[in-house]
Amino acid sequence: MKQIILSIVMTAMTQIANGQIGIDYRPQSRFTPPKNWINDPNGLVYHDGEYHLFYQYNPFGNVWGHMSWGHAVSKDLLHWEHLPVAIPEFTDSDGKTTAIFSGGAVVDKGNRSGLCPAGSKDCLIALYTGNVTAGDKQLVQYQNLAYSADKGRTWKQYDKNPILDIGSKEFRDPNAFWYEPEQKWVMATVKATEHRAAFYSSTDLKNWTLMSHFGPVGDTSKVWECPGLMQVPVHTEAGQPTGRSKWVLFISAGFPQKDYVGTQYFVGDFDGKTFTLDPAAQPKPVPSANDYAGALVDYGKDYYAAVPYNNLPASQPGPVMLGWHNNWAYGNELPTTPFKGAMSLPRQITLRQTQDGLQLVQQPIEGVRTLRGAQTNRQAIQLTSQSQTLEKATDNAYELEVELKPGTAKRVGLKLAKGTNEETILQYTDGKLQLDRRRSGNVSFSPRFPSVEEAPLRPKNGVIKLRIFVDKSVVEVFANDGERVITDLIFPTETAGGIDIFAEEGSAEFVKLTRWALKPIRQ
Known part of the structure; x- marks a missing residue:
């Protein structure tokens, strides 16, 4: 009996990891087909x-x-x-x-x-x-x-x-x-x-x-x-x-x-x-x-x-x-x-x-603002070689507006869809905005999937503006009012994830942090 139960549990865990049951990867705010x-x-x-x-x-x-x-x-x-x-x-x-x-x-x-x-x-x-x-x-x-x-x-x-x-x-x-x-x-x-x-x-x-x-x-x-x-x-x-x-x-x-x-x-x-x-x-x-x-x-x-x-x-x-x-x-x-x-x-x-x-x-497009649900605001946060949790666990379907001053920090950014052993890192370092999905959840379905993307980016008046959409299996980032965009798929293995901010090897300031839950476009 124990072997049967263990087999059932292992099968379920494998199916969850493969997105077959348990995890809803269908984005809430963008078009998907009903099937196929x-x-x-x-x-x-x-x-x-x-x-x-x-x-x-x-x-x-x-x-x-x-x-x-x-x-x-x-x-x-x-x-x-x-x-x-x-x-x-x-x-x-x-x-x-x-x-x-x-x-x-x-x-x-x-x-x-x-x-x-x-x-x-x-x-x-x-x-x-x-x-x-x-x-x-x-x-x-x-x-x-x-x-x-x-x-x-x-x-x-x-x-x-x-x-x-x-x-x-x-x-x-x-x-x-x-x-x-x-x-x-x-x-x-x-x-x-x-x-x-x-x-x-x-x-x-x-x-x-x-x-x-x-x-x-x-x-x-x-x-x-x-x-x-x-x-x-x-x-x-x-x-x-x-x-x-x-x-x-x-x-x-x-x-x-x-x-x-x-x-x-x-x-x-x-x-x-x-x-x-x-x-x-x-x-x-x-x-x-x-x-x-x-x-x-x-x-x-x-x-x-x-x-x-x-x-x-x-x-x-x-x-x-x-x-x-x-x-x-x-x-x-x-x-x-x-x-x-x-x-x-x-x-x-x-x-x-x-x-x-x-x-x-x-x-x-401007109409995307109508998909904003409940709003959460944070006061300005100064970090020096440290991290701070904004959300311990929230549904991975939200829009996040961030304004940050990189200051002296070697690396500054956010950890999105953060779980027990997984996270998607969005950071600014060495004049580049990077999105790291190597530990974003299920990355084993293809050896070509785990990756780090990067875009050259300059602060404007010392500030970097980020408009981030985390939508179940999509991360879409618009930087400095859309001068740079990074879009990647992710497949978290937990239905709710945390949001952390961090600054490493120096000081940085998060001037603005506003999050909206995303309203689903389907009833």
């Missing part, structure tokens, strides 16, 4: 009072495969209504299977393409990569079109697909927008293994003409994916609008640490045909062991495939982006069930003039 695998956000568009989120989805399992477009809608970019699969993988009469890979969506105002039935006010158009296979053999990647006349609830494939085929197996991720000065559509795609973005134009969304290429430049250690070209407002160093804007090209590619993926951006100009890098505006390369040559969007490992929203309403200042919380280095192995993968908080994007060039600035 998701990856890239797709078709981000606002139409007729709804924000649409399409996404790479496996309808049949909790690992990558059978890629189709899942679908959800929202009135505020936060609270989502799950809808049936929008565009499923399909197999034609000769046995070839087309998976629905990543792409974008646009609103064809007035149905000028004529794709939707006559009399339609607007037509919702999805542009996606068809990844065609026969058995286990990949045949080609090309760009397809589907359209909807009923607010995205049902979709019809264009009967003359593909709309763009160059005979390549590595040609993907169309993302289009309306270019008002020349009254045309512009599509950004990638020739993935060539590390080039290709730009096409069209007046009817059905016939496309190649205009130009960009690349290879920046990081080329991984294939290029998920391009996003958009106009971004420029702010002063103090954060005030200048009335100017620059074009920014986002490309998902590699990461400073070898064999991981991340997202880079390029600042430049677009004349309706060619995107040109502006060396005077582009942030200086971030030095690292691998001499990473691009400008990083997020210094963590779990923000990828981020793309912008199209057709935003005047009530939602833009541009706005969503990214995927995961990394291909360990994606299929995440210890979550029945779902795998989540989307980031929606981020509002600007450029800020700094001594290092135009720096991308990312902030959660």
Whole structure:
């Protein structure tokens, strides 16, 4: 009997460690599917009072495969209504299977393409990569079109697909927008293994003409994916609008640490045909062991495939982006069930003039403040080579605003989701903000998961500002009003964790400490 009981206990402990029972890793404040695998956000568009989120989805399992477009809608970019699969993988009469890979969506105002039935006010158009296979053999990647006349609830494939085929197996991720000065559509795609973005134009969304290429430049250690070209407002160093804007090209590619993926951006100009890098505006390369040559969007490992929203309403200042919380280095192995993968908080994007060039600035959209629950404030705390507990055990779902003066301390920071033998450390040291998840809980599911991320960061007037979201299995940190962002997944093995602050080898002051419980977006 003792052996049976011991076996049951050991099995339960293993399941808890693997996230199978006991621990709820589903984030409370960001989108997750009810079940199964998701990856890239797709078709981000606002139409007729709804924000649409399409996404790479496996309808049949909790690992990558059978890629189709899942679908959800929202009135505020936060609270989502799950809808049936929008565009499923399909197999034609000769046995070839087309998976629905990543792409974008646009609103064809007035149905000028004529794709939707006559009399339609607007037509919702999805542009996606068809990844065609026969058995286990990949045949080609090309760009397809589907359209909807009923607010995205049902979709019809264009009967003359593909709309763009160059005979390549590595040609993907169309993302289009309306270019008002020349009254045309512009599509950004990638020739993935060539590390080039290709730009096409069209007046009817059905016939496309190649205009130009960009690349290879920046990081080329991984294939290029998920391009996003958009106009971004420029702010002063103090954060005030200048009335100017620059074009920014986002490309998902590699990461400073070898064999991981991340997202880079390029600042430049677009004349309706060619995107040109502006060396005077582009942030200086971030030095690292691998001499990473691009400008990083997020210094963590779990923000990828981020793309912008199209057709935003005047009530939602833009541009706005969503990214995927995961990394291909360990994606299929995440210890979550029945779902795998989540989307980031929606981020509002600007450029800020700094001594290092135009720096991308990312902030959660203003509406995220409505998710704040019960508030806890702490008075200023001075520490000298010591630590202090703020919370012994609190639900790992909160927003924390911190202002600290590093002072003379060699290291100063916080320990989050702190348990008996685990903690996630966020610290400032040697001019860098670091997030250490090596002892963050269950890190054994993949040898690629335990890691330390770091971002260069300068205090402003001697102060570092941190806006930290701990959300079950996500830590998303916005530093100095969004000049640096670090996003990492964690998997604590205890449902409630402590919060400590510390200063080592010197003195530091925590000027502001405010915590809000996060309200769940699901009932």
